[in-house]
Amino acid sequence: MIALVVAALIWVLLHVGIAGTRARAALAARLGEGGFRTTFSLASALAITLLVLAWRSAPTAVLWSVPRPLGWVLVAAMLAAFILFAGSLMARNPTSVGQGGALSAEPAGVLRITRHPMLWSFAIWAAVHVVGNGDSASLVFFGAFLVTAALGMPSLDAKVAARDPQGWAGFAARTSILPFGAVLAGRNRVAWRQVVLPGLVGLLAWAAMLHLHPVIFGVSPLPY
Known part of the structure; x- marks a missing residue:
């Protein structure tokens, strides 16, 4: 369950803590808009993969x-x-x-x-x-x-x-x-x-x- 909670936090922080904050503008300025979109898409794909895998293997009640x-x-x-x-x-x-x-x-x-x-x-x-x-x-x-x-x-x-x-x-x-x-x-x-x-x-x-x-x-x- 700990792995699932961590994966969930990564997903939420990635989309709420970066995508809609000043961090996005800072990263886009450094990577370029295209570079940021590509990097963010790859990070999102990795995050959701980790989340799904953690969910499938997590104990539940x-x-x-x-x-x-x-x-x-x-x-x-x-x-x-x-x-x-x-x-x-x-x-x-x-x-x-x-x-x-x-x-x-x-x-x-x-x-x-x-x-x-x-x-x-x-x-x-x-x-x-x-x-x-x-x-x-x-x-x-x-x-x-x-x-x-x-x-x-x-x-x-x-x-x-x-x-x-x-x-x-x-x-x-x-x-x-x-x-x-x-x-x-x-x-x-x-x-x-x-x-x-x-x-x-x-x-x-x-x-x-x-x-x-x-x-x-x-x-x-x-x-x-």
């Missing part, structure tokens, strides 16, 4: 059991995660806003729901597996991804705001970190036609994973 009704809620939550992930691939990535006038454009698709659809998809995925598995090793493993996604949202906001403060202020006013936050506050509205395609793609991917999950991971996500 059951911490709680999940009631069947809650199990179905978790299955439904994963549908939302798949839709947000699909939508994030079809919308302008928040890390690229501020380039080419993207900040002045009206948010489209799932960006109207949240300006961090991909990070929310990872956060939901991680939270579902923390709750659904209910064991100590999963708490550490999936918890590392949950922490990274949750802390990554304000960190990403700060990075893009520093790039274009005026443009970001307008973009942030029309969007929200919390899903439907800007909509409920009256600062935006959901254009349902723009989320039909992400919804269909997410639904198909969700259904495929429900079918393939026992084959790939050896356990069914359905709470039979």
Whole structure:
């Protein structure tokens, strides 16, 4: 378990302690933007490999059991995660806003729901597996991804705001970190036609994973 905790800390520190801080700017200035991206990608690949290997070999203990009704809620939550992930691939990535006038454009698709659809998809995925598995090793493993996604949202906001403060202020006013936050506050509205395609793609991917999950991971996500 110690190896798993260390691997989880390495993953979190790499993405929260470097990617979204002044350390990134310092390293990028020394290595160049391309050099930093390459080095960071290699470090991330190594970190996630260590994390997965540590998780597979870690001893674990059951911490709680999940009631069947809650199990179905978790299955439904994963549908939302798949839709947000699909939508994030079809919308302008928040890390690229501020380039080419993207900040002045009206948010489209799932960006109207949240300006961090991909990070929310990872956060939901991680939270579902923390709750659904209910064991100590999963708490550490999936918890590392949950922490990274949750802390990554304000960190990403700060990075893009520093790039274009005026443009970001307008973009942030029309969007929200919390899903439907800007909509409920009256600062935006959901254009349902723009989320039909992400919804269909997410639904198909969700259904495929429900079918393939026992084959790939050896356990069914359905709470039979």
